[in-house]
Amino acid sequence: LALAAALAASGSCLSREVNIYSSRHYASDQAIYAEFTRQTGIAINRKEGKPEELLQLILAQGQASPADVFITVDAGNIWKAEQANVLAPLDSPEIRARVPANFREESGLWFGVAKRIRMIFVADAQAAALNVNSYADLADPRLKGTVCVRQSSNVYNLSLLASFIAENGATAAETWAKGVVSNMARPPEGGDTDQLLGVASGQCSVALANHYYFLRLARDAAPDSKAAAAKLKPVFPDQSGKGAHANITAAGLVRWSPHPAEAKQFLEFLVTDKAQGYFADLTNEFPIVSSVPLPAALQKLGAFKVNDADVRSYGKFQAEAQQIFDRAGWK
Numbered sequence: 466l467a468l469a470a471a472l473a474a475s476g477s478c479l480s481r482e483v484n485i486y487s488s489r490h491y492a493s494d495q496a497i498y499a500e501f502t503r504q505t506g507i508a509i510n511r512k513e514g515k516p517e518e519l520l521q522l523i524l525a526q527g528q529a530s531p532a533d534v535f536i537t538v539d540a541g542n543i544w545k546a547e548q549a550n551v552l553a554p555l556d557s558p559e560i561r562a563r564v565p566a567n568f569r570e571e572s573g574l575w576f577g578v579a580k581r582i583r584m585i586f587v588a589d590a591q592a593a594a595l596n597v598n599s600y601a602d603l604a605d606p607r608l609k610g611t612v613c614v615r616q617s618s619n620v621y622n623l624s625l626l627a628s629f630i631a632e633n634g635a636t637a638a639e640t641w642a643k644g645v646v647s648n649m650a651r652p653p654e655g656g657d658t659d660q661l662l663g664v665a666s667g668q669c670s671v672a673l674a675n676h677y678y679f680l681r682l683a684r685d686a687a688p689d690s691k692a693a694a695a696k697l698k699p700v701f702p703d704q705s706g707k708g709a710h711a712n713i714t715a716a717g718l719v720r721w722s723p724h725p726a727e728a729k730q731f732l733e734f735l736v737t738d739k740a741q742g743y744f745a746d747l748t749n750e751f752p753i754v755s756s757v758p759l760p761a762a763l764q765k766l767g768a769f770k771v772n773d774a775d776v777r778s779y780g781k782f783q784a785e786a787q788q789i790f791d792r793a794g795w796k
């Protein structure tokens with residue numbers, strides 16, 4: 466009997482694991498997973514893919530899904546998981562206490578684990594003359610032929626426009642989108658880094674990109690990258706208005722999680738100072754927990770005001786944002 470009990474115990478030990486379905490592919494995440502396993506003895510198995518693919522997979526697996534935790538970037542993507550009914554509410558006073566209410570779903574379906582700011586980058590040499598301070602400026606006729614932005618199908622742009630719809634209505638959002646289209650230096654192409662390089666190379670004077678692409682460029686070992694970053698002036702938009710647009714990396718418990726206790730332990734670990742520090746250090750994302758100290762690279766960007774919009778609105782108006790972009794001719 467003792468032997469049977471010992472075997473059962475060791476068996477249950479071996480099954481202490483969490484299966485994470487993640488659309489992220491950053492070194493920071495592996496460091497976080499390794500630290501979690503070191504602290505708890507709980508093994509982590511990862512499955513990576515595009516957010517849509519992972520959601521479809523979990524839905525196809527249904528109750529048989531091994532997925533415990535879903536992680537993705539952008540409130541627009543986690544909102545899709547919520548809509549697909551793939552997540553279960555997690556009751557965690559700890560997460561509620563550490564994550565501001567506008568960065569999580571109120572019943573606990575998901576929460577932000579890190580923050581990303583959609584910033585404006587201006588050619589340093591022209592910054593004083595152009596005087597760009599707001600998202601509205603990107604649509605101002607004075608910037609005609611100077612703006613680099615990526616395609617409208619990109620979720621970062623969709624979430625930004627969705628936030629404008631929520632804040633100022635669809636008509637104002639469409640006027641803005643049309644204004645930006647008529648200011649474009651070139652048809653939208655490439656990712657956020659390509660927009661930064663567009664400014665550095667002189668193809669455009671102003672770009673829209675998430676803050677960490679700039680920090681990544683500045684930290685890159687290649688001298689060309691550093692030189693490119695040095696030509697850019699980062700601008701936190703709307704500092705005299707509602708503040709810079711913030712988005713999140715988000716996580717939630719999968720509805721059919723076979724290891725809900727371990728998954729909860731992992732999700733709570735993500736908001737600890739230790740894990741928050743990893744996000745800040747390794748992917749240059751801002752901690753979602755405001756008391757966590759910023760590493761030097763983030764501090765260097767300076768203090769700024771964040772728009773405290775409820776990020777759920779980014780999901781709600783995502784489809785309408787795409788329609789507006791299409792009407793505005795934003796490719």
Ligand code: FE
Nearest residue numbers: 538657675678
């Ligand atoms: Fe990104």
